[in-house]
Amino acid sequence: MSAATDHLDAYWMPFTANRDFKKKPRIIKAASGHHYTANDGTRLYDTFSGLWTSGLGHCHPKIVAAVQAQVAELDYCMTFQVTNDKAVALAERVVGMAPEGFSHCFFTNSGSESVDTALKIALGYHGARGEGNRTRLIGRERGYHGVNFGGMSVGGIAPNRKAFSACLLPGVDHIRHTLDIGQNAFSRGLPQHGANLAEDLVRLCTLHGSSNIAAVIVEPVAGSTGVLPPPVGYLERLREICDAHGILLIFDEVITAFGRLAKPFGAQRLGVLPDIITIAKGLTNGVIPMGAVLVRDSVYDAFMQGPESMIELFHGYTYSGHPVAAAAGLATMDVYEEEGTFEQAASLEQHFEDLLHSFSDHKHVIDVRNFGLMGAIEMAPRKGAPGARGSEAHKKCFWDENLVIRNGMDTLQFSPFLNSDPDEMQQSFAAIRRVLDSIE
Numbered sequence: 548m549s550a551a552t553d554h555l556d557a558y559w560m561p562f563t564a565n566r567d568f569k570k571k572p573r574i575i576k577a578a579s580g581h582h583y584t585a586n587d588g589t590r591l592y593d594t595f596s597g598l599w600t601s602g603l604g605h606c607h608p609k610i611v612a613a614v615q616a617q618v619a620e621l622d623y624c625m626t627f628q629v630t631n632d633k634a635v636a637l638a639e640r641v642v643g644m645a646p647e648g649f650s651h652c653f654f655t656n657s658g659s660e661s662v663d664t665a666l667k668i669a670l671g672y673h674g675a676r677g678e679g680n681r682t683r684l685i686g687r688e689r690g691y692h693g694v695n696f697g698g699m700s701v702g703g704i705a706p707n708r709k710a711f712s713a714c715l716l717p718g719v720d721h722i723r724h725t726l727d728i729g730q731n732a733f734s735r736g737l738p739q740h741g742a743n744l745a746e747d748l749v750r751l752c753t754l755h756g757s758s759n760i761a762a763v764i765v766e767p768v769a770g771s772t773g774v775l776p777p778p779v780g781y782l783e784r785l786r787e788i789c790d791a792h793g794i795l796l797i798f799d800e801v802i803t804a805f806g807r808l809a810k811p812f813g814a815q816r817l818g819v820l821p822d823i824i825t826i827a828k829g830l831t832n833g834v835i836p837m838g839a840v841l842v843r844d845s846v847y848d849a850f851m852q853g854p855e856s857m858i859e860l861f862h863g864y865t866y867s868g869h870p871v872a873a874a875a876g877l878a879t880m881d882v883y884e885e886e887g888t889f890e891q892a893a894s895l896e897q898h899f900e901d902l903l904h905s906f907s908d909h910k911h912v913i914d915v916r917n918f919g920l921m922g923a924i925e926m927a928p929r930k931g932a933p934g935a936r937g938s939e940a941h942k943k944c945f946w947d948e949n950l951v952i953r954n955g956m957d958t959l960q961f962s963p964f965l966n967s968d969p970d971e972m973q974q975s976f977a978a979i980r981r982v983l984d985s986i987e
């Protein structure tokens with residue numbers, strides 16, 4: 548490839564097998580709409596809309612223009628003690644789309660920061676109400692909540708935790724995950740079996756004493772672990788248990804917000820309201836890093852006590868509410884509204900589901916799962932080489948079919964554009980089929 552690859556050694560890539568990658572790098576230099584352009588000029592179709600980020604497609608002209616204008620107008624301004632007009636406007640815009648009773652929004656720069664912020668807010672909330680003993684945090688096995696110490700601790704993806712196990716937050720426990728291929732294989736939409744798994748929270752309440760538990764955090768649909776839609780009735784039951792025990796329920800909606808489930812927030816699609824919501828990715832269509840935490844009014848109000856001249860939450864980032872990110876966010880919200888993106892997403896769901904489930908008969912495939920525009924095709928691992936089949940599928944898609952796909956071990960994950968062309972979707976799955984047919 549070109550000169551860019553000659554100097555690749557300096558670059559330590561995230562969540563990548565660096566040595567393997569650098570033998571034959573896959574480098575993107577441009578993007579437009581639903582396609583990337585590789586370093587050698589090849590156009591590649593993106594089946595993952597960035598990294599669940601770019602539902603509107605890449606380089607959307609309205610967002611690009613808003614960013615260009617903003618960076619020339621106000622490049623940066625601190626948001627401790629002063630702030631900027633775009634951050635103010637975006638907070639109002641986002642809470643305007645949120646479930647009722649979520650009137651406040653705290654900005655971060657990523658999903659990981661949103662999660663750690665949410666955990667701190669949960670602890671601070673209980674402290675402010677005189678229940679400072681509520682310090683335990685509960686996550687779920689197979690949950691992904693980013694890579695900072697808080698999110699890693701409540702997260703439940705074993706390899707992400709293993710190397711750091713001695714340094715995880717104390718006082719964290721996990722409820723069981725909800726994947727049950729034995730009973731739910733090839734479910735379309737929410738699986739029928741597994742609501743009872745929410746009872747695992749009752750077990751932890753008994754074990755730790757529910758009055759010691761601050762919050763439970765789950766992804767409403769688990770994404771990075773390989774798309775696990777919640778069993779029918781499961782989230783409702785979690786909500787009931789949290790209510791019964793005074794525990795805050797946090798939905799990590801870093802993936803599920805902004806149309807992935809055809810609504811602004813997954814909570815609205817699933818009909819279960821948490822107390823705190825974390826977002827990122829679709830907030831700016833991935834164009835500029837930005838995240839946020841939305842809280843119920845009761846949570847916000849608990850902090851707004853004491854002398855008015857005092858800081859209520861000793862927390863924030865240099866780039867919280869960055870004006871260029873906020874401008875990207877505002878333009879993104881405009882496009883969602885003007886183009887009817889969430890309705891577009893809803894209209895693609897059946898087609899997407901049918902394409903995914905057409906793999907149910909494939910010799911390598913042991914499960915297909917989907918909800919909204921999130922989907923997964925899980926392949927059996929090769930004997931003695933877990934992940935090899937998924938990795939080979941990824942590379943073959945790139946090199947042979949001009950397709951960027953995402954694999955987590957042997958599970959192929961899909962996050963199509965919210966405004967996908969149905970024919971392009973169909974062609975991409977036909978190409979994936981060719982690839983799966985061609986590998987051992």
Ligand SMILES: Cc1ncc(COP(=O)(O)O)c(C=O)c1O
Binds near residue numbers: 658771800
């Ligand atoms: C549910 C969830 N939470 C948190 C994160 C972490 O976000 P980031 O990589 O922006 O820190 C992710 C990233 O994929 C995610 O899917």
